[in-house]
Structure formats: structure tokens, C-alpha cells
Amino acid sequence: MLYSDPQDDGFFRGDVYPDGPMRPPQAVQRGSLYNGRGDPSTPGWPSTEGARRLPADSMAIPRIPVLPIGYANAEQILGRLQGESVPQEWQGGLPFRYHLGDGSVTLRVAVWPERGERAYKTIMNTFGVIRGSEWPEELVIAGGHRDAWGPGAVDNVSGIVSLLEAARAWGTALEAGYRPRRTIVLATWDAEEWGLVGSVEWVEVMAETLRRQAVVYLNQDVAVAGRNFGASGSASLHQLVYHMAGTVLQPGDTVSVYAAWRRRLEEDADDEPKIGNLGGGSDFAGFYNHLGIPSFGFGFGGPYGVYHSAYDSYEYMTRFSDPGGLSHAAAGTLVSVTIARLANADVVPFDYKDYGSHLASIMEPIRDQAEALGWDTEPFDDLLGAAEELAQSGTRFNEARDAALAIGSLEPALSAEVNAALRMVERHMVRPMGLVGRPWMRNLVFASDRDNGYATIPLPSVSEAIRGEDEALMRREIEDLVAHVREAARAVDRATGELEEG
Numbered sequence: 001m002l003y004s005d006p007q008d009d010g011f012f013r014g015d016v017y018p019d020g021p022m023r024p025p026q027a028v029q030r031g032s033l034y035n036g037r038g039d040p041s042t043p044g045w046p047s048t049e050g051a052r053r054l055p056a057d058s059m060a061i062p063r064i065p066v067l068p069i070g071y072a073n074a075e076q077i078l079g080r081l082q083g084e085s086v087p088q089e090w091q092g093g094l095p096f097r098y099h100l101g102d103g104s105v106t107l108r109v110a111v112w113p114e115r116g117e118r119a120y121k122t123i124m125n126t127f128g129v130i131r132g133s134e135w136p137e138e139l140v141i142a143g144g145h146r147d148a149w150g151p152g153a154v155d156n157v158s159g160i161v162s163l164l165e166a167a168r169a170w171g172t173a174l175e176a177g178y179r180p181r182r183t184i185v186l187a188t189w190d191a192e193e194w195g196l197v198g199s200v201e202w203v204e205v206m207a208e209t210l211r212r213q214a215v216v217y218l219n220q221d222v223a224v225a226g227r228n229f230g231a232s233g234s235a236s237l238h239q240l241v242y243h244m245a246g247t248v249l250q251p252g253d254t255v256s257v258y259a260a261w262r263r264r265l266e267e268d269a270d271d272e273p274k275i276g277n278l279g280g281g282s283d284f285a286g287f288y289n290h291l292g293i294p295s296f297g298f299g300f301g302g303p304y305g306v307y308h309s310a311y312d313s314y315e316y317m318t319r320f321s322d323p324g325g326l327s328h329a330a331a332g333t334l335v336s337v338t339i340a341r342l343a344n345a346d347v348v349p350f351d352y353k354d355y356g357s358h359l360a361s362i363m364e365p366i367r368d369q370a371e372a373l374g375w376d377t378e379p380f381d382d383l384l385g386a387a388e389e390l391a392q393s394g395t396r397f398n399e400a401r402d403a404a405l406a407i408g409s410l411e412p413a414l415s416a417e418v419n420a421a422l423r424m425v426e427r428h429m430v431r432p433m434g435l436v437g438r439p440w441m442r443n444l445v446f447a448s449d450r451d452n453g454y455a456t457i458p459l460p461s462v463s464e465a466i467r468g469e470d471e472a473l474m475r476r477e478i479e480d481l482v483a484h485v486r487e488a489a490r491a492v493d494r495a496t497g498e499l500e501e502g
């Protein structure tokens, strides 16, 4: 039996619905305990008609029936448990001491499992495609999940609204005779909540095409839960996010989204607002963790206590998250113009100076972990050197790009060459064999945590070797990672070379 403790998102955090936006006692947080990605009967290959499928007893799925309940019901059960006290950090917000139970309380749960053929359901992704005028084979992809646990006004009608608004805007432009230079693909994914099923299976079907042709993936999951802008994504896209946030008005304000973002965080004059790292809890996983396609997502956040419950409704949205629909309008605008920038730029706006510096910064805490174990941390010097090399390659590229663009637009053929090289930079950060024990997770820079699909683990091949206390493996993994980072730097250099020759 699982419940969301009021200490996490209930009365402990704020007034509960209908007086406030936090979780009321009856609200059940649904979710998936399956910690894989995609259809569990076809791990790593497409779940198409007639596909080979694992038998149910070899699927990586939970074996214990699970039922989520609200904290009103949890109080009735937990309050009766005797025996040993829970560890202090397990104590929550209910008004009694939590105990582990001594076996004297019995709970009866009725379970009706769906097995065999009846457990399979047909799901449907949808696509809207605008063919590019100049480089039709280059794909700018934006998507979000259409399924929800209940009404799902925040998660994820809001993301679908922002994508549909972008579709409407681009449709209007198309009717007026305006076509993007690259191809735009707008997708809605099914069965994300069950384990990213729709997007992952599509990525597995399309893997070869995406590997060659995908420029970027923009995810829209929880686009609106309030007014506070936030983003996460590959460091190569941070500059793009800052720039685009500066082009759209903050909902209900007279300054840009970017200005409101900085004002809220009270950043120092030269610090940009922080952008998070992608973990694995949404539909970017197939693109980013599996194929190494630069990916990002953004939205407007706020206090949101009704996650995955029946209270995530239109009523909730209009009362608490977005009265007047202003954040929805801003999210839709931001998606539209961000797609425009990505689909039309002479040089796709990736920044590998930022990417290299970010890589250098995320290895620090990992080096500290190795040091705490008393291990030799010298291999990290090579890794730091490679990351700095990549940042320098990025700096050289940025200078060559700015110089070339200062003279005028690039010839489309030259753009195609430069962008083809840029497109491959992050592909070098994946390895075909994947992580040890997790072949589907191929990105060596970020993966979702082994034990928590929502959490991010930086430099997973190295981190997991440390977690497994295997120093020799850590050394081998660092050596391998260094080779990948150097390959990425050479891909940036190739893009620079194309620009300088052109």
C-alpha cells in the first residue's frame, strides 16, 4: 500500500484543495512502479504487430500487487501499527508516532489482475509534420504525453495545449505561405504514465532515422502548474533557453519570461538562472538517454500538491495553477518561437563551450566520492582535461560561427555540412553497449537512477562503478568516457573546419 505523506505535498506544505493547491486527505497519487522504459515485453526493440515478446515471468516488472491510497486511509492503517519505531527520517506529518508493525494488524486487499492477452492494450501516438523547405531531412521534434492519471489538467493537458498552440500557429503560417527550413515534427505520446511506452517504442522503431536526422527533441510535460518558469536539458541548449525566454512576455507581467526568472531567483549580476539536468522521468528518455539527441523541456511551475490524482482537474487549473490561462498562452508561444529558431537557424544553436564546462562541473562531486573511498583520483585529471578540450573546441566553433554570420547568411549547402557535424557531437556521448547491466541506457553523461526513474545520475558509468565499489571498473569507465568526450570535441572541430573552409 502506497500513499503520499502530508509532509510531502499535503497540509504540512500548505492549505489543501479546495482551500489551497495542496493534496487533500482523499487524493490518491497514482503512478507506475515499473522502472523500465517502454513496453516491458519488448525491452530494447520495437513493440510492433507480431514482435517477439518476453513471457510475463521474465519481464522486468514489479511482482507484488500495489495499491495507492490517500493519507486519510493511510492514517487508519499506519495509526494501528505497533512494534518498533520507524527510523527518524521516515517519520511523516500524520499526528502520531510511525511504527514498523509487529504482525498483529492484518489488511485485506482484493486484487483482480489482468493477465495474458488481456493485459495488452493498443496505444496511439499522433504526429503532425511540416516538411522543411531547405533541409527537409533535418528533424526538429517536439512532443508531450497525451495520457494522464485522471483528468490531468496539469499533467499533461497543459503540455498538450502548448503543443497544439504551436501546431495552430505553424498551421496559420503555413497557410500564409510560410514554411520552416527544417522539418518540424509535433508528437503526442500515449502511455507515458505506464513507463514512457509510446515515445520509447516510436524511438525504437525509428532509431536509425533519428540517429542520422534528428536535430533536437523538445519535451512538454507539465508545461503549466503556475507562473514560475523553469527548464531542464542538455547544457548545449542552455543558451537557447535563455535567449528564447527573453523573447516572450512573462504571463501577467510587462517584462520577459527571462527577466521574471532572474528576478525571482535573485541571481547575482553575472549568474544565469540554473537549468536542471534531464533524468529519465519523461518522454525525452528515448531521444536523450538512448540515442544521444540533444533534448530539453521547460514550463511554468508553482505549488502543485495534486500530482497524479483525480484533483488535477480543470477546476484546479483555473483556480490555482493558471487563472485566465496566461501561462498556457506563454508556454504555447515559447514552444512556437523556440521551434522557429531551431527549424530556421543557419547554424543550429548548440553551445559546446557550455556543454564542456558543464561536464567539467558535474565530475567534481563524483571525484570527491572516489576520494572519500581513498581511491586514486588521478584518472579524473584526464577526464577534466577532455572536458576542457571540448569546451575549448566549443569556444573556437562559437567564434568561427559568429565571424561567418557577421558577414551574412551561410550558403544552405555549407549550413547542411556544418549542422551535420554539430548533430553528431552528442551522439558520441552514447555507446552502443550501454551502461553495465543497463544496455538501453546509452548516454554516458546522464542516466536516470537505477532505483528511481525520476532522479538523475551524472556520468552514470563512472558513478555506478563507484557505487558498486569497483575501483578497477571506475578506472576503465573513466578511460572509456575520456575517449567519448575527445570524439565529441573532434566532431565540434569538424564543424569549425567546415565553417572556416566555407
Ligand SMILES: [Zn+2]
Binding pocket: 145, 155, 156, 192, 221, 222
Ligand atoms: Zn507527465
